[in-house]
Amino acid sequence: MALDTPRPLVLSNARVIDPARALDAPGSIIIADGTILAAGPEAANQGAPYGAEIVDCKGAIACPGLVDMCVSVGEPGAEHRETLASASQAAAAGGVTTICTMPDTDPVIDDPALVDFILRRARDTAIVNVHPLAALTKGLNGMEMAEIGLLQEAGAVAFTNGHKSVENAQVMRRMMTYARDFDALVIHHTEDPDLAGGVMNAGLNASWKGLSGVPREAEIIMLERDLRLVGMSRGKYHANLISTSDSADVVRTGKKRGLDITAGISINHLTHNENDIGAYRTFFKMSPPLRDEDDLEAMIAAIAD
Amino acid sequence: MTATDTHRDSPYPHRHLLGIECLHPHEILRLLDRAEEAVEVSRQVNKRKQVLQGRTQINLFFENSTRTQSSFELAGKRLGADVMNMAVSHSSVKKGETLIDTAATLNAMNPDLLVVRHHAAGAVHLLARKVGCSVVNAGDGPHEHPTQALLDALTIRRHKGKIARLTVAICGDIAHSRVARSNIILLNALGARVRVVAPSTLLPSGIAKMGVEVFNDMRAGLKDADSVMMLRLQRERMNGAFVPSVREYYRYYGLDAEKLSVARDDVLVMHPGPMNRGVEIDASIAAGPQSLIREQVEMGVAVRMAILEALAANLPNQ
Numbered sequence: 213m214a215l216d217t218p219r220p221l222v223l224s225n226a227r228v229i230d231p232a233r234a235l236d237a238p239g240s241i242i243i244a245d246g247t248i249l250a251a252g253p254e255a256a257n258q259g260a261p262y263g264a265e266i267v268d269c270k271g272a273i274a275c276p277g278l279v280d281m282c283v284s285v286g287e288p289g290a291e292h293r294e295t296l297a298s299a300s301q302a303a304a305a306g307g308v309t310t311i312c313t314m315p316d317t318d319p320v321i322d323d324p325a326l327v328d329f330i331l332r333r334a335r336d337t338a339i340v341n342v343h344p345l346a347a348l349t350k351g352l353n354g355m356e357m358a359e360i361g362l363l364q365e366a367g368a369v370a371f372t373n374g375h376k377s378v379e380n381a382q383v384m385r386r387m388m389t390y391a392r393d394f395d396a397l398v399i400h401h402t403e404d405p406d407l408a409g410g411v412m413n414a415g416l417n418a419s420w421k422g423l424s425g426v427p428r429e430a431e432i433i434m435l436e437r438d439l440r441l442v443g444m445s446r447g448k449y450h451a452n453l454i455s456t457s458d459s460a461d462v463v464r465t466g467k468k469r470g471l472d473i474t475a476g477i478s479i480n481h482l483t484h485n486e487n488d489i490g491a492y493r494t495f496f497k498m499s500p501p502l503r504d505e506d507d508l509e510a511m512i513a514a515i516a517d
Numbered sequence: 518m519t520a521t522d523t524h525r526d527s528p529y530p531h532r533h534l535l536g537i538e539c540l541h542p543h544e545i546l547r548l549l550d551r552a553e554e555a556v557e558v559s560r561q562v563n564k565r566k567q568v569l570q571g572r573t574q575i576n577l578f579f580e581n582s583t584r585t586q587s588s589f590e591l592a593g594k595r596l597g598a599d600v601m602n603m604a605v606s607h608s609s610v611k612k613g614e615t616l617i618d619t620a621a622t623l624n625a626m627n628p629d630l631l632v633v634r635h636h637a638a639g640a641v642h643l644l645a646r647k648v649g650c651s652v653v654n655a656g657d658g659p660h661e662h663p664t665q666a667l668l669d670a671l672t673i674r675r676h677k678g679k680i681a682r683l684t685v686a687i688c689g690d691i692a693h694s695r696v697a698r699s700n701i702i703l704l705n706a707l708g709a710r711v712r713v714v715a716p717s718t719l720l721p722s723g724i725a726k727m728g729v730e731v732f733n734d735m736r737a738g739l740k741d742a743d744s745v746m747m748l749r750l751q752r753e754r755m756n757g758a759f760v761p762s763v764r765e766y767y768r769y770y771g772l773d774a775e776k777l778s779v780a781r782d783d784v785l786v787m788h789p790g791p792m793n794r795g796v797e798i799d800a801s802i803a804a805g806p807q808s809l810i811r812e813q814v815e816m817g818v819a820v821r822m823a824i825l826e827a828l829a830a831n832l833p834n835q
Contacts, residue, residue, distance in 0.1 A: 349757070356757020359765040386759065389717045393733040445717070 220244035220261040226269035228252050230276065241274055277309025277340075281370075281399070281476060282452055285311075287333065288326075289318025296330070300338035310341040315352070316374030322347035322358045324366035331367050343369040348387055348398060354378045357387050360394050372399035372452065375499060377434055379405060385441045392447035399450045402434040402459075403500060413486045413501045421492070426501050428456040435459050439466040442473060451475040455500040457510030464517070477511050484508070529827035533645050533652040536661035537702040545670070545706060548823050552671050555822035559595065559815070569598035569829050574630040575623060578655070579605045582634055584790060584814060585655050585664075589632045592821035596829070598630065616640060620647040629832055630825060633657075638695075651828040653821075659693045665789050666699035668820040670707065672813050673744055676785055681708035686738050686780075687729075688714040689748030689770065689797050690759075692721045696789045697748060701727055714738030716770065718759045719750075735769065735776045744785040747772050747798050755796065763796055773799040777807075785809050 223241040228251055230236075239253040244261055251274075260266055280303065286294030296313075303311050313330060315321035321330065327344050334342030346368030350356040360371060371391060377400065378384040384400075391398050407430035412418050414425025435451055439462060442449045454460065454475045463475045480498060485508045489496045496502055528547045531539060540548075558564055574593040578586050586602060593600040603623075614622075616635075623631065624647070631652045633641045638658030645652040656662040674680055685704050691697045691713050704711045705728045713724060714732045725731050732738030739745060750766060760766045767773075777784065786798075786808045794800040803810060 350761075357761045358757075359761040361761075361769055362765050386718045390760070393717050 218245070220264035222260045222264045222266045223269050223274055224256065224266055225271060226274035227271055228255075228274050232276075238271075273307075275307070278307050279310040279312075280308045281312045281450075282314060282478075283311040284314045284316065287317065288329065295337065296333050296342060297337040297339075300334070300340045300342065303340045308340065310343065312343045312345050312369060314374055315345050315347040315372065316376075320347050320351050320374075321345070321368075322350050322352070322363075324359065324362045327363055327366035327368050343367075345370050345372050345399065347371070348373040348391075348400075349378065349383070352376055354380060355383055357383070357390055360391050360396050364394055364396055370397040370399050370450070373401065375401050377401050377403050377405060381437060381441065384438065385444060388441055388445035388447040388449065392445050395448070397448045397450060399452050400434075400438055401452045401499075402431050402438060402454065404430045404434045407433070408499075411497055411501070412489060413503050415486075415504070417486050417489075417504075421489075426499075428458060428503065428507075431456055431500050432458045432462060435462050439463075439471060439473065442466070442471050443469065447472070449473045453478050453481070453500055454514075455481045455503050455511070456507050460510050460514035460517075463514070475514075477515060481508065481511050482515065527827075527831055529831065532828070532831060533654075534663055534824050534828065535642055535645060535652065535654045537663045537666050537699045537706070538661070540663075540703075540706070542706045545667070545703060548667060548820070548827060549671050549674060551823035551827065552667070552816070552819040553675075555592075555595075555819035555826075556816070558822070559818055564595045565597060566595060567597040568826050569593060569596035569630075572598045572629040572829060572832070573627065574598040574600045574632065574825070575626075575628045576600065576602045576632045576655075577605075577619075577623065577634075578603070579633075579635040579640070580656070582655070584817070585634065588814070588817045589653070589655060589664075589821050589825075591818050592825055593630070593632075595818070596822055596825055598825070598829075616644060617647055620644045624648040624650070630828060651832065653824060653828070656695050659695050659698070661699045661702075662695040662789075663699050663703075664817065664820055664824060665696050666703040667824070668813055668816040669696075669700055669746065669787060669789070670703055671816045671820055672787065672809050673785060675816075676809070677743060680704065682710065683743040684710045684712065684741060685744045685746065686712040686714055686732075686742040687746045687748065688735065688738065688772065690719045690750050690754060691715050691724065691748070692719050692759075693751070693754070694748050696746075700746065701729055705729075712738050712742070714770070716760055716766075719754075735772075736779050739776055739780045739784075742780040742784055744787060745772065745777070745780060747786070747788045747792070749789070749792060750797050767796055771795070771797055771799060772802050774802060777802060783807075787813055789813070 221243040228239040235252055237253050240255040241251040242249045242255050285299045287296045327346055330344040346363040347358045348371040350358050352373050388398055408426045410424035410426040412423050414427040418425035466473050484502050485505045486502045576586055576589050590600050628650050631650050632655050633644055634655040635641055635657050638660035641654040641657040654663055687697050701711055711729045713729045714735055755763050788810045792798055
């Protein structure tokens with residue numbers, strides 16, 4: 213909404229969610245001069261400022277802008293499919309006001325000049341906040357560490373190897389050790405590439421369909437390895453996407469050991485399970501794959517934690 | 518052990534120099550005093566002494582070295598010894614001979630002094646147990662390089678008048694450096710405050726328990742330092758394995774005027790060589806007024822004369 217217009221704005225009849233105040237209640241939001249004056253049930257009783265535009269939200273959710281930490285954008289390299297401009301419009305349409313862009317573009321974002329490029333393009337063309345993630349290893353080759361310090365100075369907010377796991381434990385250990393010196397967050401896709409050769413969750417369902425499976429252990433083994441390496445390096449670590457109940461337990465255990473770790477769960481793994489694949493609906497092919505209903509419930513419980 | 522007992526009353530009561538860890542502080546100081554005399558000898562027109570006359574010194578270098586080998590060669594010759602250099606590329610080691618067999622072969626030639634450099638930690642210790650002569654460790658893998666630490670100490674002492682209570686920052690590839698290990702032991706033995714400054718990937722595990730203060734930031738680590746020792750970063754370690762790139766390493770860990778400015782005004786800049794300008798040290802700092810890099814080379818010959826003379830004094834005379 214046009215927050216910078218001089219006319220005040222009232223969003224009435226909204227479901228106001230504000231995690232910072234643990235608020236989830238029907239109410240209004242009053243905005244003037246680009247500032248939120250009031251939000252929540254109390255705002256509903258204050259009336260509207262003079263000349264305000266009043267929008268009836270009809271019970272829709274109004275909340276702080278969402279942050280998507282794992283956004284693959286076509287720019288640079290595949291601008292014919294997607295640009296930072298179009299990706300940011302899609303984000304805004306979904307209530308996402310901040311995106312972190314993945315570095316697995318063409319070229320890979322492994323040079324300070326490329327981080328600078330993303331930031332300039334975002335400044336000139338995007339309508340949401342754009343924070344680039346930079347490559348953890350050069351060209352995402354999983355072997356040579358990227359210039360964490362220079363990339364961070366250029367504006368990279370965290371470091372990831374994209375959708376490829378760093379297979380070599382020694383490389384991963386050194387990466388996390390080096391990143392720790394710069395207080396840099398390492399985001400890692402936890403999937404053993406040798407175990408994860410399939411197209412959907414391994415198990416009876418995949419077997420009946422005649423599809424190759426990705427066992428849960430592909431994720432669990434890599435995650436457990438990573439957390440041992442975090443223990444050695446004492447760095448900041450984020451498991452990009454977890455999908456199994458065991459993974460949630462591994463993360464819980466790691467946090468109990470005092471590790472500085474977090475984990476992400478995709479909306480897909482909170483709303484769907486492998487049965488949704490049905491008759492080969494290939495748009496449900498994802499990494500990590502959709503798991504079973506028990507895992508889905510474990511993911512919801514993990515979020516609630 | 519018996520050798521140590523035999524030389525109990527000697528100012529240097531050891532048969533070998535395998536590492537600084539084997540030395541007492543007063544033995545280190547005595548060697549430095551002796552080296553001061555050797556500096557004077559080396560600055561005379563006639564540099565020749567006769568204390569090693571008739572003695573045979575073999576320099577056995579399994580790893581390439583220019584300055585250390587020539588330094589030992591000059592030191593031996595200035596003391597009157599017959600010095601032979603054995604370059605390993607020409608030796609039978611390339612034909613598959615074991616280290617112990619090489620030792621036995623050399624021993625059969627009755628050398629008095631054996632100066633050994635080897636790429637494996639502990640190799641010089643093993644060799645010392647298999648020969649009848651005195652052995653000087655000229656560097657064994659990432660373990661020790663005792664003469665380098667002695668020459669560094671001599672250089673510092675000549676400029677500061679003491680070692681005790683000075684703050685010395687050792688910067689760079691600590692993990693793979695024998696120079697760092699020997700210096701940490703020696704400087705601690707003489708009462709200096711030792712700091713190490715490096716990215717964590719270039720620090721050995723347990724470094725905080727080695728008697729040093731650990732820094733990952735140069736400006737913090739160099740603050741009020743009396744002396745800065747830069748270490749060489751080997752090429753194979755700069756391209757992503759331990760640090761991402763030369764330019765990133767130079768940015769955060771290369772010694773330039775800006776980083777050096779937080780040290781004391783009379784800070785000493787040292788480097789064991791060979792140095793990489795524009796990698797771990799800025800060219801202008803390496804050539805600047807605070808740099809003692811060239812003087813370290815001179816002190817190297819003196820320290821090696823001192824240790825060879827000390828060892829020769831313990832050799833049997835009949």
